[in-house]
Amino acid sequence: MSQLYYYARRTVVSVLLIFAIATFLFFAFRFMPGDYATLLLQQGASPEQVAKVRQMWGLDQPLYVQYFKWLGNMLQGNAGMSRQFNKPVLEVVLPALRNSLIVALPGVLVAFVLGSLYGALMGSRPNSFLERYGIIPPNVVGTTPDFFIGILLLTVFSAWLGWFPSGSIATIDTLTSTSGWGLYLTTDFWYHYTLPFLTVVIKYMYYPTLVMRGSVVEVRNQEFATYQRLLGLGKWRRFRHIMKHASLPVVTVLPAVTATSISGLVLIEIVFNWPGIGQLLLTSVFARDTPVIQFMFLLIAAWIVIGNFIVDIAYTIIDPRITIEGE
Template identity: 75%
Template sequence: MSRLSYYGQRVVMSILLVFAIATFLFFSFRLMPGDYATLLLQQGASPEQVESVRESWGLNDPLYVQYLRWMFNMFTGDAGTSRQFSRPVVEVVGTAVRNSMILALPGVLVAFVIGSLYGALMGIKPGSRFERYGIIPPNLVGTTPDFFIAILLVYVFASTLGLFPTGSMLSIEAQKSVSGWRIYTTGSFWYHYVLPFSTVVIKYMYYPAMVMRGSVVEVRNQEFATYQRLLGLSSWTRFKHLMKHASLPVITVLPSVTARAISGLVLIEIVFNWPGVGALLFNSVIARDTPVIQFLFLLVAIWIVLGNFVVDVFYTLIDPRITVEGE
């Protein structure tokens, strides 16, 4: 199998997997106990209101007709209307995703860079004091709830020292004067950004640090490492080669950790009053905004599938030892 054929096969498999996940989401929401129309209404709705919703949403049609219509709407970008905001779901979710992405993606990437370096330093010197005791900080952070880290940073750097604001994404003055993408170019945004960003970095350093440490311990005594020592290569050159060979397991967990960070920002966003996916999902569950919940789940699933596809491609590019069968 050629490399191009392998990539094409992975694209087809990823598309089929997303299709299967979307199908599962549709039927799981439709087959929940009770009338699906009641999930779209507040409690105490009259029978006339329920029937009106059923008619407008096509819930009186056969289930397979509803399924085909829903898949077509998803394919064309029509995810319905949010109950709580009375706006298109794509518009509501798009703003929240943008706010979460600009917080989670840079935070996770920085966490992986710092965590990987920290883990490599722990694993490079067997039996050292740093290897024995350096594992304590990432384990301590990894077992600490993210909301507690957020509250601790707010208490120290906002309440006690007064260096940063306690929450929100912009000051009241900036909220009145800017909108859209211009928000992210203001000094007020970056001033409010520091503490939430730091929380994400601190929380998600644990995963790459521990994975990289274990990977370095595994590869540091392999033949290529011994050969490089015999060649007399500098410590820095050998360290770079070692990190390259040990980085594959870290790259593997990057998409899932990023997806977990985006979908798991609920408590961090609540602490900092950050208008992202986590806060939107929490409020949508409270408001029983089913279209928004369903679309958010689908986006998270697509992100994980896409991330795994990118990892498979990187595998064949980063490590020449990995080849496609028959190549």
């Protein structure tokens, strides 16, 4: 089987999987207890208002007609209207998603780089002090709630030392004087960005550290490592080769951890008053803003599918020992 065919097949499977998830979400929200139309209105809506909403969104039509209409709207980029903001869902979700991604993605990537290096150092030094006791800090951090890490950072660096602000994405003056991507280029933004970013890095170093340590312990005594040692390769070159071969399990968990970090930003964003997707999801649940919740669930699921697709493709690049279907 050629790599091109494999990539094409994985692409088709990923697209079909996203389609299946979208279908499941549609019917899951339609079959929730209560009338779906009333979920789009404030409590106490009149029967005339409910009937108007049903007609406007085609909810008075058979369910299969609603499904194809909804699917067509989604393919055209129309995810519906937000009930609490009375704006298109995309206009509500995308700014919040951008604010979350700018914290989650760099934070998780830095955490994986640092955690992988730390785990590889532990795993490559058998019977050393680092291998025996170096596992304690990541275990402590990994079992600590992420919001508690944020509170500790706020207490030390904001309340005690006064080095960083206590929350928000920027000051009122910066928010009123800048818009769009210009906000992220201001010094004020980076000043507010530091503590949420550090919280994500510290929290998510736990996963790559443990996975890389275990993988290096398994790989360091394989034949290729012994052969390189007999050839007289330097420690640094052998360390890089071992890290490369041991990195596959770490790459595997990266998309899932990234999706977890995005969905798990709810409490972190509350601690830092960060206007991201976690805070939006919380307010949408309280407001029963069903179109926004449904679209955010779809985004998170799509990210996991796309992330796993990227991992499958990266496997054949990272490790030449990996073949397609055993060929």
